[in-house]
Amino acid sequence: MVAASRLSNPLQFDVFNVDARTGFMPFKPPIGRLEGIWETWEQLLEDARHRHLQPGDKLGISPRERQCSEEWRAQVRQLPLLSIDALAHSAVLLRRAHLVLTFLMHFYIHTLPPDVLVVIPRPISIPMLQVAKVLDLPPVITFSDTVLYNWHSQAASDTASPNPHGLQSQTTFTDLPDEEAFYLSSARIELRGAEALRIMQSSMEEIIVGDEVAIERLTSYLLQLRVIINDLKILLLDVRKGCDPDIYYNDVRPWFRGEDSDSYVEFGQKRRWVFEGAGEYTDLNMLPDDRELSGASAGQSSMIHALDVFLGVNHEQPNTPSFMKRMQRYMPHHHRCFLDHLSKNPRPLRDFVVSSSSTKESGGGERLKEAYNQAVMALKEFRDAHMIIAALYIIGPARRAADQARSLDNPLAEGKSNELEHNDSTINWTQPLNSDDRALTGTGGTNLVQFLKGVRSRTFDTLLADEEVLYASNTH
Numbered sequence: 001m002v003a004a005s006r007l008s009n010p011l012q013f014d015v016f017n018v019d020a021r022t023g024f025m026p027f028k029p030p031i032g033r034l035e036g037i038w039e040t041w042e043q044l045l046e047d048a049r050h051r052h053l054q055p056g057d058k059l060g061i062s063p064r065e066r067q068c069s070e071e072w073r074a075q076v077r078q079l080p081l082l083s084i085d086a087l088a089h090s091a092v093l094l095r096r097a098h099l100v101l102t103f104l105m106h107f108y109i110h111t112l113p114p115d116v117l118v119v120i121p122r123p124i125s126i127p128m129l130q131v132a133k134v135l136d137l138p139p140v141i142t143f144s145d146t147v148l149y150n151w152h153s154q155a156a157s158d159t160a161s162p163n164p165h166g167l168q169s170q171t172t173f174t175d176l177p178d179e180e181a182f183y184l185s186s187a188r189i190e191l192r193g194a195e196a197l198r199i200m201q202s203s204m205e206e207i208i209v210g211d212e213v214a215i216e217r218l219t220s221y222l223l224q225l226r227v228i229i230n231d232l233k234i235l236l237l238d239v240r241k242g243c244d245p246d247i248y249y250n251d252v253r254p255w256f257r258g259e260d261s262d263s264y265v266e267f268g269q270k271r272r273w274v275f276e277g278a279g280e281y282t283d284l285n286m287l288p289d290d291r292e293l294s295g296a297s298a299g300q301s302s303m304i305h306a307l308d309v310f311l312g313v314n315h316e317q318p319n320t321p322s323f324m325k326r327m328q329r330y331m332p333h334h335h336r337c338f339l340d341h342l343s344k345n346p347r348p349l350r351d352f353v354v355s356s357s358s359t360k361e362s363g364g365g366e367r368l369k370e371a372y373n374q375a376v377m378a379l380k381e382f383r384d385a386h387m388i389i390a391a392l393y394i395i396g397p398a399r400r401a402a403d404q405a406r407s408l409d410n411p412l413a414e415g416k417s418n419e420l421e422h423n424d425s426t427i428n429w430t431q432p433l434n435s436d437d438r439a440l441t442g443t444g445g446t447n448l449v450q451f452l453k454g455v456r457s458r459t460f461d462t463l464l465a466d467e468e469v470l471y472a473s474n475t476h
């Protein structure tokens, strides 16, 4: 348990919509349904789920399934255009509205046949853009829609924290237990990570004090942090218990795709998403030409970003914003501010560890450095595990899907095999996968293999070597 504060708190959770018990997840379960005039959105969402709509580019989709999707989309086009004014006063209602509208929108877009234009009908596009504007979020499904604000639990009382093993998802695309297991594995990581946030808070206080006692405390916090990050790794690997890789890849993942990972490419360009009627609203001018609409990805989890920022793992690169920076655009506004605040810490942990271990005589600095390296190593091992999961859930199933498409002689086979010129799920990540750079893309639109290897290397490079500490002591 983290010791009581010795200083006024440099990282005030409540300002950033962070809860000391549940971290970036709200302490109380999010509301499960909008009432009043917005019931119609909820009913249409329910209807989409009951119909078991299928993605329009699914291999072997039947005429009956296409017809069923078209009937549902016709209902969406006939919806009245509802005002969001009475929602705008409540963050809780707005979050549910973002969730419902993005689920409706992704159902609408991804049930379209792959070769028709994407025009999001006005009854969804306008409230979607309005809600997104008030929340300062992009009009696309995010990690907060599928995980942070998409759960309920049977808590023992109003004051008890949600039980990580008693969680259920409120809304899914497929009603498959695999989809729910996928969301809940992230939710459990968020809940377990709340203790890591408390450690960051207490550590920042100790860094300000900076004396021998502070160094001892900080050392023990970092050792606790190592244990927590190791637990996050175990929780991540546990996704295998409830979510089948092929079901995830073929049935669940297609619904998350953003504009930048659309499967249909014409004249070298992916389909643009047209938000019908947006041009008539000058105050909704939030879709510049260089807009980017990536699909939901756990890369948007503020928890992992917070660990990077706190431990000093630097993903930034000159000239272009990094993937990690881009993903922050998809996080709830206050959580983005939290990361910003953490990154502007005037005494960053890594610098403090370097200076303490190079100047302190007593050996406390050396123990601090060792504890710091163990925490960084745990994060690197989390990323090793994440690469195994990405291989198992994307690379293996993508290969099997491409083989299946080829055997059906389906015109989409070329697209699917472009996705995968790689090895199978027992991939050896230390080998170059393929000289062909046509890469598998993540839902966040990245070149998956290259990207994940880069993130892991940068984590490893954050470890403090003896020379670095020596260099710091010589330059004091």
Ligand code: HEM
Pocket (backbone or CB within 6 Å): 182, 185, 186, 189, 190, 236, 239, 296, 297, 298, 299, 300, 301, 304, 305, 383, 386, 389, 390, 393, 394, 441, 442, 443, 444, 445, 446, 448, 451, 452, 455, 456
């Ligand atoms: C079946 C489970 C998972 C799969 C298949 C998966 C896949 C991916 C993929 C493809 C990327 C590349 C970026 C993109 O384009 O989206 C990515 C990035 C990322 N994912 Fe996951 N992911 C899974 C679970 C998780 C979980 C549970 C977390 C943590 C809550 C997580 C955290 C991240 C982070 C932080 C990144 C950014 C890169 C990094 O920091 O290493 N992922 N993931």
